Amino acid sequence: MGKGRLIVLTGPSGVGKGTLLRSLLQRHPDLYVSVSVTTRAPRAGEVDGQNYYFVTRPQFERMVAQGELLEWAEFAGNCYGTPRKAVEEKIQQGKWVILEIELDGARQIRKTFPSALRMFILPPSLSELENRIRGRAQDSEDAITRRLTHAREEVSAADEFDIQIVNDNFEEALGKIEVALFKPAAAIC
Numbered sequence: 001m002g003k004g005r006l007i008v009l010t011g012p013s014g015v016g017k018g019t020l021l022r023s024l025l026q027r028h029p030d031l032y033v034s035v036s037v038t039t040r041a042p043r044a045g046e047v048d049g050q051n052y053y054f055v056t057r058p059q060f061e062r063m064v065a066q067g068e069l070l071e072w073a074e075f076a077g078n079c080y081g082t083p084r085k086a087v088e089e090k091i092q093q094g095k096w097v098i099l100e101i102e103l104d105g106a107r108q109i110r111k112t113f114p115s116a117l118r119m120f121i122l123p124p125s126l127s128e129l130e131n132r133i134r135g136r137a138q139d140s141e142d143a144i145t146r147r148l149t150h151a152r153e154e155v156s157a158a159d160e161f162d163i164q165i166v167n168d169n170f171e172e173a174l175g176k177i178e179v180a181l182f183k184p185a186a187a188i189c
């Protein structure tokens with residue numbers, strides 16, 4: 001059995017993290033992507049237990065109080081967190097576990113799991129990021145504004161991460177994530 005590993009994928013809302021991860025999983029079904037808990041309302045087509053575990057704020061607060069979350073943060077008016085148990089179990093089983101989380105959570109993981117590989121996905125430009133969020137047509141105007149405000153702060157923290165990847169050409173970005181994950185350390189430098 002291989003050695004378990006924690007991988008963090010961060011980047012502004014709308015940059016393409018979810019889409020990249022779905023393709024990555026298709027190519028590498030052995031990877032495990034953690035399913036987060038959120039107080040956000042489900043979007044059209046989102047499935048409880050698959051995209052997120054959708055919970056109420058009191059339920060979320062209870063999970064925090066009972067230490068059930070590995071990290072958590074408030075983002076654009078909603079709470080998001082990583083269930084601890086599943087992640088710890090998968091790592092124990094030798095799996096590679098990916099957390100798709102925002103900046104605050106990534107900073108928490110840096111402290112608690114310093115050996116985690118941390119990747120940041122950048123948009124080609126902020127205007128393209130806005131096009132993608134709008135093109136996705138899933139968020140209210142208010143939610144879009146809050147996401148774009150966060151995006152500036154998040155992009156300026158990209159240097160805190162081990163690896164920065166611009167998601168301009170999708171296949172190229174996906175290829176760079178694969179290189180970061182699967183090439184021996186010496187080959188990356």
Ligand SMILES: Nc1nc2c(ncn2[C@@H]2O[C@H](COP(=O)(O)OP(=O)(O)O)[C@@H](O)[C@H]2O)c(=O)[nH]1
Pocket residue numbers: 011012013014018036037040071072073075080081082083100101102103104105106147
């Ligand atoms: N800290 C933390 N952030 C999360 C978690 N799950 C999702 N996020 C982040 O929360 C932000 C908002 O997610 P979401 O509402 O699904 O919007 P989207 O990224 O625009 O699709 C994104 O940056 C996610 O990466 C989590 O468990 N913890």
Ligand SMILES: Nc1ncnc2c1ncn2[C@@H]1O[C@H](COP(=O)(O)OP(=O)(O)O)[C@@H](O)[C@H]1O
Pocket residue numbers: 011012013014015016017018019020132133135136167168169170171
């Ligand atoms: N390289 C790319 N070029 C153009 N559009 C992209 C690219 N990557 C993702 N997208 C699109 O951008 C939108 C936001 O992607 P999504 O995966 O939902 O972002 P995130 O999970 O980071 O919020 C989606 O409509 C997706 O199809």
